[in-house]
Every structure is written in structure tokens, then in C-alpha cells.
Amino acid sequence: MLVDRDAPIIVFDSGVGGLSVLQGIRAALPQAPLVYAMDRAAYPYGQQAEATLLARVPALLGRLAERYRPRLIVMACNTASTVALAAVREALQVPIVGTVPAIKPAACMTQTGVIGVLGTAATVRQAYVDRLSAAFAADRLVLRHGAPALVDYAEARLRGAPGDGDAPRAAINALLAQPGGDRLDTIVLACTHFPLVRDALVETAPRQLRFIDGTEGIARRCQALTTGQSWPAQAPTGITLTTGEPAECTLLVETLARFGLGPAQAL
DSSP states (O other), X not given: OOOOTTOOEEEEESSSTTHHHHHHHHHHOTTOOEEEEEOGGGOOGGGSOHHHHHHHHHHHHHHHHHHHOOSEEEEOOHHHHHHHHHHHHHHOSSOEEOOOOOHHXXXXXXXXXXXXXXXXXXXXXXXXXXXXXXXXXXXXXXXXXXXXXHHHHHHHHHTTOXXXXXXXXXXXXXXXXXXXXXXXXXXXEESTTGGGGHHHHHHHOSSOOEEEOSHHHHHHHHHHHTTTOOOOSSOOOEEEEESSOGGGGGGGHHHHHHTTEEEEEEO
């Protein structure tokens, strides 16, 4: 299929977490035009009802697809993906890349047989996580913990605020305190916000732990889906969109610029 060389890749999340995914895509496809879309009016998705996300996410992505005619859309949010990925794929005639917990590689990497899944409360309770665990980690102990405070901590950090400095330690300790947690050696970062604060997780961990996320896998999938397509000679400054008031993103301007994005505009 012929694709306009200026057709963008849309990266979508409720907040700044998807920037970790966008960074991986930028490294893999440096000439790609990018649109980063945040649904800040409904942030955080981890505290939304599933019915709300099933109605909201396909509608928003439909508007974005109509406006920008993207070559593909990346749902850079574990919660949105585990709840609404199938509905979005059914609704849109655009390739959709979802974000799912990296349980399969974690199950291969663990040396003790115990892995943790750290995400939003909505993600860690999903049947999708049950299926991934059954398919790829049936002989492993999979511990789970929902850490909404860690999501807020990442959002604060990217705005230049300190945030709740106890959030990283508390999230890790909640996994370690569960039965079998003393043997845990690998933690799946099942929220795209969490790779953005990996440094704090490493620093506050009471012992050496391995942290893994799906960013590289998403970037490889984007490469595969765009093989043979043409690109601009140089990627333009990325477009940032947000629901709600763009003025609420004023403190993100410097962070967005570091990721090659312009100031937020109204979605």
C-alpha cells in the first residue's frame, strides 16, 4: 500500500507515559513524523471504568485518524491496550500497535522463577495479564501490584517537580512483601510511565533487581509495519495534542522539547 511520506505515527496515552514509547520509536525510525496525543481530560486511565475507556478510546483515536491520516497508531498505554485494543482495531482501518506487559521476556530472564508485574490497578487485574501469565509464565510465580502513586510521581518528575519520593520504594516493597517476594528478581514495568523513572526504581530497590518493559518490542513492531515506506528527509518537530486545557501542559514544554515535540495544542 502506498503511504504518503509525511503520514505520521500517532502515539497515544492518557499522560506523559507514552513518551517512553515515543523515544524508542524515534530511535528506531529517526525520520518518522510523530504526533503525541494525551487524553489528559481523563487522566489517569488506571482509575477509569472499563466501560468509559471502551467508549472513549476508540472515539478519540477515530478523530485523530480522520484528522492526520496516520500510517499507524501506537496505543502507548498498558491500561488502554488491555481494555480497548480489540475495540480500536475493529473500529479503525489503520494498523494499531498495542502495549502489553512484557511477561514473556521476563519469564525467560528470571533466574529464581519469580517475577513481578508493576502497573496500574486496572492493568494488573486484567484477564489479559492472566492469559499472558498462563501462556508464557505457567511455571513461574507472577506477583502483581497496582501503583497509581508511581504514575503520579512520573508525571510530576517530567514537570520538574519532585513528586512523592517514597512512591518508587513503596511500589517495589509492595511486590517484595507478597508471598514469594523474597525470591523475586525481575520486575515487568507494565505502565509506560514507569520506564521514565527507572533511575529512581533502581536507586531505591533494596537489592539488585532487573526491570524490563516493552519499549524495544514496540519499536521493532513499528519498524516491521513500515518496512519499505518512504519518509521525509528529516523528521519535523513532533506535534503534541491534549484533551482538556493546553495551558495545563505549560510545565511540560521543556520535557516535550527534549523528546522532539512542540508545545501542547488542543485535541
